[in-house]
Amino acid sequence: MATKDAAVNLKTPSSVAKIVGLLALVALPLFVSEYQVSTWSTYLTFALLALSIDLVWGYTGLLTLGHAAFFGVGAYVTAKLLKEVPVVPDIAVVFIVAPVVAALLTLALGWFLFSADVKGSYFAITTLIVSIIFESIAGEFVGFLGGFNGIYGIPSIQVVGVELTATMSYYLALGVLVGSYLFLNTLVDSAFGRVLRGIRGNQERTEFFGYDTQQYRLIIFTLSGVMAGVAGSMYATIDGFVSPPLLGFVLSTQVVIWIAVGGRGTLIGAVFGALLIQYLNSTLSDVLINYWEMGLALLFIAVVIGAPRGIVGLLSDIVEGVQATLVSTSRNEIGAGGEVDD
Template sequence: MATADAAVDLKTPGEIAKLAGLLALVALPLFVSEYQVSTWSTYLTFALLALSIDLVWGYTGLLTLGHAAFFGAGAYVTAKLLKEVPAVPDAAVVFVVAPAFAALLTLGLGWFLFSADVKGSYFAITTLIVSIIFESVAGEFVGFLGGFNGIYGVPSIQVVGFELTATMSYYLALGILVGSYLFLRLLVGSAFGRVLRGIRGNQERTEFFGYDTQRYRLIVFTLSGAMAGVAGSMYATIDGFVSPPLLGFVLSTQVVIWIAVGGRGTLIGAVFGAILIQYLNSTLSDVLINYWEMGLAVLFIAVVIGAPRGIVGLLSDTVEGVQTSLDSANRGDLGAGGELDD
């Protein structure tokens, strides 16, 4: 059963803001071009990737710098199957084959790392190396994976022989993202989630209370890999092109920055950070041209210094501070009133 933290309370400013953001995303295709709809669809797939990493990093304290490997694995297996094995239904590829393939990869890697109790910086470095290896391997297999030229012409998802339009693909990506967020919110608000936070806070103490921390970490790591696989699969069908950088350490580290900016360990912060930074990437590159990366760097530094808990954490602290001040003022007014009545 989920705790009160996982419940949706539309009376709080945070929940109202989330609902407003969701409504804005739902209405977005009505106000932008088809090309922009496709661009925003890719933003949503990256947001799902960020969400999968925040589950691991934000709730178990394990920083993974190689999750792009599983994102890219889902993209590549989708590209190969949709182009060369049309007998397999598209929905099965996106929602079964791709996440299962990515989950098997994370399960194998996680079993190896957690059996050896690898954690901290060693865990981050190992996952980073895995991502680098995956990118290099994809670049070498020219005949099978297209090498560094990648695979072009990945078809859009078809349902009962009908190919989804850009807008339909957008709403599908949005539905997957929202569904994943709600599922993870229930998960981290449950007893299972409390164990994850216990592992993040003090793994040895959590083990002392009888919890198999290796099993919990392996389950979460595998689940996050499956989510990354779905995100990569959707990206392949939306963008129509996959290449080795999708597996590489650059994307992996970029996503970590998105989460840090949005707010680690909040789930919604990962989604917000991913969409915000991707939007700024596109906007600033058009406005500042040669200086847009410098602008983003300034933003990152400002957030790290001014809001260590990310933008969502800063906003949450601000709202709580205002609410506390209002409550204190109200209690003061009541007290003064009581004295006058006496």
């Protein structure tokens, strides 16, 4: 049974782990170079993209392979506006214009797909194609979007005339990620979240109980578009460079793999998987060069077979098992600790 305050309940091992992880992220800029702070900032924006995909795939059961398109649109809109239309305040570009544009896209695409009741593998294929189309459009428009070379030299954002340093951008990205996580945690724990799981478990049954599942799917798809748009926008301001692969299906599918490895349908698994694999990617690809890709592939296969609920699910099973054996006398404690992947 889901505990209502699972996100902040200090008694559970999962909450302790989350808080330790958060503190590590908060302290990170103190220990690494400015360059690495920027790198980790981009990890955080991809983690936000992973969260948005987990909402759609993990909770609602709609495997989207096209979310990079919405991330990339957020990034390109931001690149164009920050470079060429300085009148619009930067903060409005990141938190209003980019998410609104991405939301309009997901709303239109979602309306089209859900009213035709496209689901299952057809949904995955259609969203994949959208991603491919967007990537090739960005590659074609050399004059306006920079073609395959993309757009360089996107400035950092300014807030009331002060340009954000790498560290400030990092904390902004971390704040947005944590805020989004807490918000989504409340959402999936509500009766609304239960309907999403109902759609995932049995869409027709849910429909015939009286839920307008088309409306629910559209709301969640659009919300995830908003998040992907903000994530892409922040990425553009941090990295200073956008190019067609940011919209492409390689990124789309990569993030899905991160979520599967971390633990689908848990939110924290998406964040954990995204940060872990990006970190391993940057450290191990230097050491192992091409073998890293194979290592990642093997890790993915191992998780899919050995731990279908991802690393987070595996850890929670281990913690539960240990608790069940150690604390067999104190049943209340077990009950409290049993819920890990909220």
